[in-house]
Every structure is written in C-alpha cells, then in structure tokens.
Amino acid sequence: MGMTVTFKDIETARATLKGNVVRTPLIRAPKLSEITGADIHVKFENLQVTSSFKDRGAYNKMSSLTEAEKARGVIAMSAGNHAQAVAYHARRLGIPATIVMPQTTPSTKVERTRAHGAAVILSGETLADSQVTAEALVKEKGYLLIHPYDDDKVIAGQGTIAIEMLEDEPDLDCIVVPIGGGGVIGGIAIAAKHVRPGIEILGVEVKLYPSMYHALRGQPARCGGSTLAEGIAVKNVTERTIAIAKQYVDDVRLVGESDIERAVMAYLTHQKTLAEGAGAAGLAAVLADPAHFRGRKVGLVLCGGNIDPRILASVILRELEREHRIVNLRIQIDDRPGVLGRIATLLGELGANILEVSHRRMFLDVPAKGAELEIMLETRDGPHADEIVARIEAEGFPTRVLDAPGGRETGRRN
Numbered sequence: 001m002g003m004t005v006t007f008k009d010i011e012t013a014r015a016t017l018k019g020n021v022v023r024t025p026l027i028r029a030p031k032l033s034e035i036t037g038a039d040i041h042v043k044f045e046n047l048q049v050t051s052s053f054k055d056r057g058a059y060n061k062m063s064s065l066t067e068a069e070k071a072r073g074v075i076a077m078s079a080g081n082h083a084q085a086v087a088y089h090a091r092r093l094g095i096p097a098t099i100v101m102p103q104t105t106p107s108t109k110v111e112r113t114r115a116h117g118a119a120v121i122l123s124g125e126t127l128a129d130s131q132v133t134a135e136a137l138v139k140e141k142g143y144l145l146i147h148p149y150d151d152d153k154v155i156a157g158q159g160t161i162a163i164e165m166l167e168d169e170p171d172l173d174c175i176v177v178p179i180g181g182g183g184v185i186g187g188i189a190i191a192a193k194h195v196r197p198g199i200e201i202l203g204v205e206v207k208l209y210p211s212m213y214h215a216l217r218g219q220p221a222r223c224g225g226s227t228l229a230e231g232i233a234v235k236n237v238t239e240r241t242i243a244i245a246k247q248y249v250d251d252v253r254l255v256g257e258s259d260i261e262r263a264v265m266a267y268l269t270h271q272k273t274l275a276e277g278a279g280a281a282g283l284a285a286v287l288a289d290p291a292h293f294r295g296r297k298v299g300l301v302l303c304g305g306n307i308d309p310r311i312l313a314s315v316i317l318r319e320l321e322r323e324h325r326i327v328n329l330r331i332q333i334d335d336r337p338g339v340l341g342r343i344a345t346l347l348g349e350l351g352a353n354i355l356e357v358s359h360r361r362m363f364l365d366v367p368a369k370g371a372e373l374e375i376m377l378e379t380r381d382g383p384h385a386d387e388i389v390a391r392i393e394a395e396g397f398p399t400r401v402l403d404a405p406g407g408r409e410t411g412r413r414n
Helices: 007-017 030-036 054-062 067-072 081-093 107-115 127-141 152-168 183-195 211-215 239-248 257-270 281-288 309-322 339-349 382-394
Strands: 026-028 039-044 074-077 097-101 119-122 174-178 200-206 251-255 297-302 326-334 353-360 370-378 399-402
Touching (some): 054 081, 054 152, 074 081, 074 127, 097 107, 107 119, 152 239, 211 239, 326 382
Parallel strands (some): 039 297
C-alpha cells in the first residue's frame, strides 16, 4: 500500500476539529527535564474530554460520514480509549455505536464507554480477538467499522497533534510517540516532517508487543503477555501504518514494564498528572536512555490518562518499594515479652513509620523459642533504610530485606 495521507489531509482535519476537540497545551516540564537532562515539553492529550488523543481521529472520521452511513450505526474494537472517543462523538453526532472490547480491558474504561451511550460487548483476550468479533458483526448487522488506526481520516485527525506542538515550540528536536497500531505516530510523523523536515520522530512500544519494531525490520513479531500499557498492546500493525512509519519514523524503541511503571509515577509525582501505561511510554523511553536525549528539546505525547485506580495504587506502592521509601523487613527475634515493643521503640527513634506487622512463630526454620517478625516500614530513602537495618542488627536481631510482604530476600542489607 502506498502513501495515502498527506499534510493537506491533516490541515483539513484540523479545520474540522476546531471547536470540536480540545486544543491541548504543550507545557515545559522542568522537573522531568532535570531528571533526564533533556529539555522536556509534554503534550497533554489526557486533557481531552475522553482523556486521550483518540478524540481527534474518531471525530474526524465520523463527521465525514454520509447520512446513510450514520444511519447504519458504527462499530469499533478497542482496549478503551478509541472506544470512549467513538462512543462520545457518536452520541454527539447522533450515530448509534457498538464497541467490542477485550475482556482484559480495565473496568474504568468499560464503564466510561457505556456512560457515553454505546453498547459494549466484551470479547476475547486481546484486541485481535475483539477485531474478529467486530468484523463478524459488520457482516451480520451492516455496521460501519471505525478502525482505531488503519484509516486515513483517523490518521489525519491524530496528525493534528504535531501541528499544534510545532506551533507552540517550533524548534523541537525530537517528538517521542507511543505506538500501538501506528495511527498516531503516522499522522504526527507526516505533519512534523512537513513542518520541520529535520525533526527526529521516535516511536515507543512495550517489549511484550513489538509489532512495529519488527515490521520495520521485516521480521515476525512475537507478541503476548500482560502489560500495564494495554492501550498499545497491539499484535497487528497494518500495511498502511507500516508504509508511513518506513518513510517518516526515524526509529522505534522498546521499553519494559518497570520502565512504564517508573514513567507513570514520574508523571504523577513531578507533573501532578495522570498517565496510563500507554500514555507514559514516551517518557519511559527517555528515562531508559537519557543519553540519547540529553541537551535536546524533546516533545512527549502524553496520549492518555485513563488508568484504573487499583492499578495506579499498585504502581505507586511498587515504585515506593523500588525507591526504598517502603521497605519490608524480616527480623528474627526471641519469643518473649517486650521484644516487639523494643523494636517498635527503636524504629520510632530512627524516624521510621510502621505500616504493617506480622508475627510468625510456626516456621520450621525458626527456633522453637524464637519467632520471625515481618514489618513494612515507610522510610525516607535507601540510605535511611540501610541505617535502620544496621541499627536493628546491632541490637542483636538478624534482619533480611524482602522484595514484598512475605516475599523473597533482595540481598540488600546495609
């Protein structure tokens, strides 16, 4: 398939979107810049009505439909953000909408999609499974498929992001974009290279779903597994998006789950904003390889903020543990009165906050007159945690650091 989307198409889309989607801000991020050594500017697409960039492509596509096409009703398959965008704008345009979502979609995205008035069908474990169901319903019911990325109008709508970014910061050196199916990076790359030919466009995928990474290298991709970035967990990129990426995208980076978690936490703590896993992928790539970006003006597309509160709570806790601001200790003690109070007093003197305590007597590797005390502590940082462990051991209590409550030893002592 040859090139089908032009810069003129993106300019036309921009006129269509004016007043119908949010022109989101591009804001410099001083704290992220300090951490990475780059001059970071964040495009806050999580401020769209449905909290993701998908509003752009969905509205551009559906507003172009004829009255006869609108009457047929539309259908989409999506892990959440495209679903919400199609549902929201379909209701605005008076179009009946059906959305097929993977059964693994976070409940917050399912609920919000239903709240916008669409009929939701949960089918399959992955987006590819949902696509099979959606295509079957197209044949059975006559619905019009609104594809999340393999569509010229959708790609053109997403490309308006780049025009806005380069209006706000004309001298960006690089734009880093998460890749699922390749629609948003395709549109952004076409527009950005037209406005600023020398700009670098980098895509980011999670290691579990390296579809575009391998497609650009002519290699088969092995995809699968549970990822925090479910919004870009796409197995099948298409000829259309591959062709655009080959011509306009400079490179695709792969990031791991811990990189994504760190980026979600960085957006929350340093930018005071919510990023879902997919939305944080661009920052994850910068944090994973700061040397490539150091000293350059970098635009990050924070493409979505629809993260499940339960998942966010887990990410926060895990990052606090990685930073040793929450520490789990297993302490061997004598099973006699006063010992627990003695340790609690010591921890208080050291400025540690006790979050959880478990007293175990029945483990066979513990002496009959002994016990193991597991304590979850809140500390200031790693050195503070090391000081606490050293003081407890100096009092005669052998201590091990665990990776989680009831978990494995980390090997970290003092």
